[in-house]
Amino acid sequence: MKALITLIFMTLATWSFAQVSTDSSEVYKKKVLESVEVDFLMSYYSQDGDNSAVGGGIGTEELTDLTPTFVVSIPLNDDDVLVIDAGISAYSSASSSNIDPFDGDQGADPFQASSGASRSDVYFNVSTTYRHSSDDRNQIWSGNLSFSAEYDYLSLGIGGSYTRLFNQKNTEISIKANAYFDTWSAIYPIELSTFLNGPRGGDEADYRFDFDDYVITGNPNYNPSRFKEFDNKGRNSYSLGMTFSQILSKNMQALLSVDLVRQDGLLSTPYQRVYFADTPDSFIENFHLADDNEKLPDTRFKVAVGGRLNYFVNHRLTLRSYYRYYRDDWGINGHTASITIPYKVSDKFTVYPNYRYYTQQAADYFAPYNEHLSTDTYYTSDYDLSGFNSHQYGIGVGYTDIFTKAKVFSFGLKSVDLRFNYYDRSTGLSAFIISAGVKFVME
């Protein structure tokens, strides 16, 4: 009897303890974000190559790009966070400068940058995300709006996501959807823009460029008969993404991700030249006058399936691996694989050596300089759509202080990241990027 009473008492005590635990977890709610966090991010990118898309597959691809950006995360209450992300991208592109290769001081040449107005531009973007977490932190809803603009392009975006965690937060499923509504202010290669409103010399012709000021060599009767203005200058993108992540053990977790993207509208880039093999060639100085601009289908459907596997080897070493398969209905198949090996040098400093391999098959509509036929329906000589493989090697250094001992005014320094990556593409294009990020937490 005594044993029975003890057993009942213990059961009741355990049960009541369990109730208290449950109740206390309902009463106590840790804030999703404790205080305001500010990220300053910056990158400098530089590339060079000899297959400019503006030059129809030949010419300099020299480009530099500087992108200061900041991200502010603001806790609105225990459950809600507002994130504002804004940045600019100031670039200088020798390739773009050759939209009008005749406005510089030097002679027109696809391998030489023109000093004209199209040489540089500024891209501006801002996005805001509102995120709400449920009381038990097992469900997260978010909505976002974005806007970006550059001289010839505007983009508006809207999206949302839903995340569900279960199995004691060992499993996470997320679904997200985004839509972007973009508009081109179509800019054409200067020699083609002269034909926008009829034959060369028409009443409404673009008089920024006058053929009579130049000597046309090769075929003197230059007439790009395939060229006409794009009717539709809008581009819409709709994407649906799903991710599934799972903790596999105390030291390993994995993620599977699928993205489906549908695009329609003007998917060609209006100022990229194309040359036909079956059309007589016309030149001004060293510049080949375009036979037409790029023509691509007005729809594209993309599928990307990716996976990540992270393994905690020991308190110093971690392995981060990634693989992605991509295909679309333009005939492109691509594989991406990368590995990063974070190594903790001390409790605050980590180094991040990384390597990435990428390979893709050419789009059905790609051909190199002067190899398309005027009878083709679609054509491009943009080497970003050619078949190639690339290697990317990089190293990064990270400083993290979760106690934010270092102060700048009323902000504590939480982390600093610095990365350098070198990119080498089998088409001959090479690039490097230096990126840095500093995270502050408001005290």
Add this chain to the structure above:
Amino acid sequence: MKLLTLIIFSLLILTSCVTVKEYEKININDPDMELSTKGVERFEINFQVYREAASGANGGKTGGGCGCN
């Protein structure tokens, strides 16, 4: 051989079903174990989207903006 494959596969599946408790997640919660990319990596993902035809399934943008330079 088929049996061995089946066993290994089953073991992998079963292992994946192990529930790791919150207090056992010290290694999983290490910042280097995060399944998302770091904020500073966004610039690399951006230029890869511009210079390569493939995009998506990596946390980067899947549309919007021209990216044509």
